[in-house]
Amino acid sequence: GGGFGLFARILEDAKNAVWAVPAPKGGSRAFCDRMNSWAQGEGQPGLGYIFWSEDQGAWGGPIAKNLGAEKTDAVMGQLGLGQGDAAFFVAGDPKVFYKFAGSARTKVGTDLGLVDENRFEFVWIVDFPMFEMNEETNHVDFSHNPFSMPQGELEALETKDPLDILAYQYDIVCNGYELCSGAVRNHRPDVMLKAFDIAGYGPSVVEEQFGGMLNAFRHGAPPHGGLAPGIDRIVMLLAGQTAIREVIAFPLNQQGQDLLMNAPSDVTDKQLKELHIRTAPPIKV
Structure with missing residues (x-):
């Protein structure tokens, strides 16, 4: 107004x-x-x-x-x-x-000096949305990790608006840096098939691409979850740095090169032949 x-x-x-x-x-x-x-x-x-x-x-x-x-x-x-x-x-x-x-x-x-540089502030980020609207296709798609367990499991997938369904996903953040990311994994074939169906992937596609995982679930995989800490980020904060490349052993430059290890290096014709790969250099105009 x-x-x-x-x-x-x-x-x-x-x-x-x-x-x-x-x-x-x-x-x-x-x-x-x-x-x-x-x-x-x-x-x-x-x-x-x-x-x-x-x-x-x-x-x-x-x-x-x-x-x-x-x-x-x-x-x-x-x-x-x-x-x-x-x-x-x-x-x-x-x-x-x-x-x-x-x-x-x-x-x-x-x-403005409003940030206390001498403190570590932690926060849990929880209740990630399971699905989001893909603006390019105008269809529902997974928002983060398709293998996470939706909150409410199969009942939620069958009865709720997909955009209202939350997932068992969580992060630990310290001073704005994500230190750990994890989830409770989906261990039920029926829940996984339904979740992928909502995102537009039929059972045949899921069986073809993730059949090994589904078979493991059918043989009784237990409920499981966890998180993976980013040790290098923790060290970065403890060292008072703001760039992770300052605390890792072999940092890459902006061209993705490891100058200490001289990597990546040229591949030999023999190695290409063993892997049935041939290079196609860009055509110079």
Whole structure:
């Protein structure tokens, strides 16, 4: 209901939203301009903002000007912000911009010193969706791991909207880095066949591609689950690094080469012949 036409037009599409990234003590035009330039460097058109203008003694910026003082006060009050603060705004389809919004939040927290660099904060990420809508095909598809057990098992697959079904999948995250990822595995052939059927894969396809797994299940595979820790990421955090290549033994460069081991190296004709492989160098135009 505000007077900011750009956001109003974006919100005409029901799937769209406007997200705010609060920036306590970030209320200066200089900081907002730096954030806007950073966003453009990330491939975005920019980053809308409202900031506390000491010169005006009020909220400033194009969004505030279009919303008016009363509605701007309401927005910033809802965010718990006041004098000396700012807020940045991302608009559009959240499925498209959520990663950028997360990066913006991290950038704000880091640049304003809001992040305690001397703490390890852990969080469990749970209740991953089992299925999602593939926007290219407009059909339901697996969202993450097709071999996870859906919550509710066969009953959920038969009675619930596929997009409402959750999976027994979980991650452990520390300071924004995924340290462990795991799941309770699907160990029932009937559940697996139904899950793949929802995603558009008939029984014959599943039997052909995953017949060995299904046969193992039919012989009585027990319920099982677990998680796999990323030891190198744990070491990275303990070492105070932000790039994993700083703590692994044989880091690859940007061309995917291991310079210490001189890999990958040229393959011999004999090796190609043993594997019945021939190379097809790109044609130079």
